[in-house]
Amino acid sequence: MPEAPDPQPQQTAAPQPAAIPFLSRQAVFGPESAGPAFELVTVFVHQKDGSRKPFHVYVCEMSARAKTEFDQAMTDDPQHPWESLSKEAQNARLEIRQSEIRERLVIATACDSQGNRIFSFDDIEPLGQLGASVVEPLFLAARRLNQAQGSLEQVGELSAATNVSVSS
Numbered sequence: 001m002p003e004a005p006d007p008q009p010q011q012t013a014a015p016q017p018a019a020i021p022f023l024s025r026q027a028v029f030g031p032e033s034a035g036p037a038f039e040l041v042t043v044f045v046h047q048k049d050g051s052r053k054p055f056h057v058y059v060c061e062m063s064a065r066a067k068t069e070f071d072q073a074m075t076d077d078p079q080h081p082w083e084s085l086s087k088e089a090q091n092a093r094l095e096i097r098q099s100e101i102r103e104r105l106v107i108a109t110a111c112d113s114q115g116n117r118i119f120s121f122d123d124i125e126p127l128g129q130l131g132a133s134v135v136e137p138l139f140l141a142a143r144r145l146n147q148a149q150g151s152l153e154q155v156g157e158l159s160a161a162t163n164v165s166v167s168s
Contacts, residue, residue, distance in 0.1 A: 036061040038115075039141045043134045052133075057118070059141040060111045067146065070108045073121075102139045103127040109142040 027033065039059045044052040062070060074097045075082045075090075082090065097104070106127060107119040119127065127135060142148065 036063060036115075037145055038111075039145055041137050041141045043137055045134055046131060057138060058111050058113060058115075059109050059138055059145060060115055061145040062108060066108065070104070073104070100124055100128065102135055105142045105146075105148060106135060106138045109146065110138055 021027070037060070041057050041059050042054050043057055044054050047053050075093065077093070080089075082093075085093065103124045104121075107117070107121055107123060110118050112118055
């Protein structure tokens with residue numbers, strides 16, 4: 001005679017996800033930490049003969065200090081400190097800097113294989129005149145790696161030190 005089925009089905013334990021450890025100083029600064037992230041991006045630069053030549057460029061994650069300096073550079077100007085400007089002048093500066101956000105983020109993050117910047121802030125104008133096919137891939141990689149939103153309104157909201165406000 002066959003056995004009667006068990007009236008109480010056996011319950012199996014749900015699989016537990018792998019435990020995620022809490023962050024420690026050793027995890028951040030230890031020998032297994034890789035430091036800032038890098039992403040290799042290929043851009044195609046138009047040549048005088050009409051061809052498009054591929055180039056590899058590293059885009060790096062900014063350090064915490066470099067990110068703070070980048071955010072401050074959005075409002076700072078040594079010759080005309082932010083605090084000395086009228087509200088209208090502050091808004092005008094933000095509008096100018098917002099129009100340069102792609103160039104500024106590329107300058108802050110495009111680097112060689114040793115992590116050295118390949119552009120300087122003197123390159124804002126020439127970068128702004130390059131085709132979007134060169135600048136946009138670098139900008140998108142930089143934004144992704146640095147969790148940058150690309151708008152000055154958010155830079156102002158996130159930085160309590162600057163008290164930035166942009167008029168709508």
